[in-house]
Amino acid sequence: MQLLLTRRRILWAAAGAGLASFVPTAGATEDTMAEAIRDLIGEAPVTPGKVKLELPSIVENGNTVPLTVSVESPMTEADHVESIHLFNQKNPQPYVAAFHLGPRAGKASVATRIRLADSQRVVAIARLADGTFWSGSADVIVTLAACTEQ
Amino acid sequence: MARVLINFPQRAKRGEIIEIKTLIQHPMETGYRLDSKGAVIPRDIISRFTCAYNGDEVFRAELFPAISANPFIAFSTLATESGELVFSWIDDNGQIQSEIRQITVE
């Protein structure tokens, strides 16, 4: 299982972390996520807001974490969400998914289920029709199921 | 052919926003797992999902290994006219699975 390498770390982290917010440790993966986001937005600014990322604050298993991302937008021809991009901090890759919408979506809301290898932050960036970028984020604590098969 | 579950209202009013839920059976092998001998199990994921409404693409998703096995994707679209919704899942090897469903819009 892909969780094997960080199993012990997660166990102790979950035991001690509680539900207090945590500061993301600066390291290779934090930079990787920042880099991936920069690939998307270039030099353009990102404004926190409009994007709501719904994730449970603590999950029993990181294999299947339900996620809903929605963006406040009238979704008209002139003013709509073109795409929503999901990033994570601590998985082997910073990318999670990219959703391409448009005025025919009716509303900018997508739900899916993601894998989280460790307790971490998930970031969602929306690109609007006017070329601006907006962001939202959520922190998730990932615990482990008891009695696994390993 | 992987098992698929697609759910949306089969009848809708013109201009109504309908919610579409899709679920497909697929391991979404990340490419990071090791088998019992320590060899890497090769990556095998669905990397793209599209929905076309009477030929026009109304939704597209690019998926990465961080999407869970048996991927669930729920999105919405405006019920514009009666016709066909075509859902396509494309994997890393370019293999496509498509499902067609009818919608009646009054």
Add this chain to the structure above:
Amino acid sequence: MRALLAAGFALAAVTAAFAEIAPEARRSGDDFVSPEIRAMQNDETANPGMLWVLQGETLWARKAGAAARSCQDCHGDAMASMKGVAARYPAFDAVLARPLDLEQRINRCRTEHQRAEPLAWESEDLLALTAFIARQSRGLPIAVATGPELRPFLDLGKELFRQREGQLNLSCSQCHDDNWGKRLAGSVIPQGHPTGYPIYRLEWQSLGSLQRRLRGCMTGVRAQPFDYGAPQAVALELYLVERARGMPMDAPAVRP
């Protein structure tokens, strides 16, 4: 960490040995999972286990074996003929003079009536058929028969549930009778009622049988797990189902 756990449980065992859960205090595993997992389970269009139920529906109508018969050829419409069936398994097979669980019963049908090869344990097809049949008992109370012919197997199951095993020297009862509701490694310990089997377990990222889960628990206490289909495995299943008598079935459940 493990030593602490074992010591903790040893203490619990001294103070509350073999405290069976009172019938009115029994709660389904649904009560011990997060609201998100409950929501996933209760939405038929979003429950991953339904993918196997769908597959089972297809297999039900497919002809198999030298007899070229499908389940449907003998049993007709599953919604009618299979209603309540899963709720009374494991059931006594008079010919073999022992209880069979649902998976074994399906394979008996395959070998005896379809004259086909039995399906392997945890194979996609066997899981699909089991899930499809179990789904037809949804909402119905568990009603396994317990005549005198089943008494020795029930007694064996109860004994297995209560005996300490493995390097961690823990019994099923210590967690699931005495410490349900408390936490073990981040998860809440359920009471261990098999009302939702076969389950979609997030840890497996797949559907799986009760026997697979029991093997997982036994590995968890570092005991040698029972082989699939072993008499002890079926006896334990029988005891667990009888312990859950009257509770509504809810397959396929989603569990962490």
